[in-house]
Amino acid sequence: MTVESDVRDAAERARTASLSLAVATRAQKDEALLAMADALDRGRDAVLTANAEDVARAEDGGTPANIVDRLRLTDDRLDGMTAGLRDVAGLPDPVGDVVRGSTLANGLELRQVRVPFGVVAMVYEARPNVTADAAGICLKSGNAVLLRGSSSARSSNAAIVDVLRTAVGTSGLHPDVVQLVPGDSHESVKALMRARGLVDVLIPRGGAGLIRSVVEESSVPVIETGVGNCHVYVDRGADLDKALAIVVNAKTHRTSVCNAAESLLVHADVADVFVPRVVDALHAEGVTVHGDETFGARPGVVLATDDDWAEEYLSLDISARVVPDLDAALAHVRRWSSQHSDAIVTEDLAAARRFVAEVDSAAVLVNASTRFTDGAEFGFGAEIGISTQKLHARGPMGLPEMTTTKYVVTGDGHVR
Template sequence: MTVHQQAAEARVAAIELAAATRAEKDAALLLMAERLVERTDDIVAANAVDTGNARDGGQPESMIDRLTLTPERVAAMADGLRQLAALPDPVGDVVRGSTLANGLELRQVRVPFGVVGIVYEGRPNVTADAAGICLKSGNAALLRGSGSAMSSNAAIVSVLRKAIADSGLPANAVQLLDASTRDSVKELMRARGLVDVLIPRGGASLIKTVVEESTVPVIETGVGNCHVYVDEAADLEKALGVVLNSKTQRLSTCNTAESLLVHSALSESFLPLVIEELINAGVTIHGDPRAAAFDGVVPATAEDWGKEYLSADISLAVVDSLDDALDHIRRFGTGHTEAIVSESTTAVRRFAARVDAAAVMINASTRFTDGGEFGFGAEIGISTQKLHARGPMGLPELTSTKYIVTGNGHTR
């Protein structure tokens, strides 16, 4: 079946799904969870095919670990679906409402997008997560996972589709696209009119391709060249904690800090301290000339400032003012998360107003930019674009709105 045919079937399913009640959707999610657990052996067996192929292909152990499904990981996928069932349904929420002077009743209500395409890499647990989030928000999902997880994804989607059908909703609400060829991504990107939104989740090159070539509207997710700026008025203890946590709490996430900016007034007090602690934590520091004067700091190249390392590396620049820090961030930031550490309300206010990013952290780690941390309960990704959704995207971000205007024969 072509992507176009699958998308056409998704559209039909989306009509039913948009009209489904919360009770119907939650029942489907709970059955999906139950079936995943029941069919754990089949899923793990299918996963063994993928991990076997990865091993034969000489993939690194870290990649194979990410790909591996154990009974515990299948149970965690099921738990994720149960948690979704417990979340409020965004569909039907009245966003705005009023009665106009002429008596017309105006309501702006949340409605599903319709058909959502998701292109993702790596871990097969994303398949269940994405299917569940789309279903809860009333959207049909077209899932294009990684070629390396083909067998696992096929097994998971087969279980989910059966559960959805058995609960009385259309099985075509969740469909897996062919991951053996890039053509399926291309077809998906050109399916304007059938697919309402496309969400690429993955590396910078995937996101760039989708953004440039898609005629379907795209929600761009997550390249994060996140900065921590330590202001001259910073509490140095808080600063040290925030810098280390932002960089080292987890290295490979988009909300990990990749660049540190330190006010030059702190060149003797804070700078040697933070350099020492970062090096002790195993981080390689790529410093500008003022930072590279310290032992153990590697001189930064021009490329370092724009890099999302996703590793135990950080770039470090000494800046002479808050505005210099803002200029630097404006030039090299990716609009994800920018942090300031300062006790000065004036500095904090100026930074928060002028930095152009999805999230601004004031005296807090960049690692907090996360749907779970924000209390959204579920997250489909972190948008770094300004249109529609910015920052962690929960269920409401997977909806559009519709104006419903009720009159009694009203005319103009």
């Protein structure tokens, strides 16, 4: 058996299982989710033992400590996973929502109704908690899921999926609605990308390289997620106290996430006052500033190159530049932003309106930290990722974004 045929077999099983999941009631799905949470609680020893194998293998292989940390499961993190599954059980079911409805002039009743995609494949890196999160969100939205985690987390993922599948089966749904993709080489990702007709949507979550390769090679429709070169622009009309707080929060609140700020733009009219203040504040938090000439004149600031404007650091680094006006700020954002989240700080309504209208990003923020672009912060209750593409879903994706729609047209013998 090749990896390709193994993956296709799994996808076929997922498709068959998806048929009954698509028509399962909310009560049946919630029961399965709660059973999954309970089973993970009871099965935590097996999961932690499997995780210890992954961690030991990573440490033996010289994996950097921060990556090992993302891989490591603890009782706290397992509690987070079970709480996540219970939260999803508490959310409304998007399936069956009538998005629009009307009665046409001829009496035909038209309803656009949310329905599951069918089979969703997730390709993700490192953190094994994604395994439970994705399984829960997909199950609630009526989708069978094929989970392809990273090889470094293979024992953890296998143990988690084993526990979840048993729970799903006990609850009366078919266990094949949650499957780990066989094989953890790149061949299995390739097989998923070619499984058009079996897999409805492929969602990559991880580094820019993984996402680019999936977007370019997949013939299965893709939802692109998560690369964030996010900007904060401090306008001439900014309240500089708010600006300082927002820049520091956006950069330092959590550096390894896609909605962290990576680049700071400052209007020339406030540069004299603001540049020294913000550099001092960032330095106090341990941030390295990669600045243009104006910023570079401050002690400790490193001179930036074009590579810095393009960089998603995901670390205690930020690029910084003084711009002559709002037009220049907009041009810079247009040139370098990854179209994830970009913020303006200003009290000037006209400047805010222009920034909102002309910045073409999933989220545009006014007087707020880029860190707010997040499913939980937006009140979605669960998030499968943050889409940075324009088709289907843009920004944080909750349960409704994991569905498509169908038109239901009801008549009484209507013909044209």
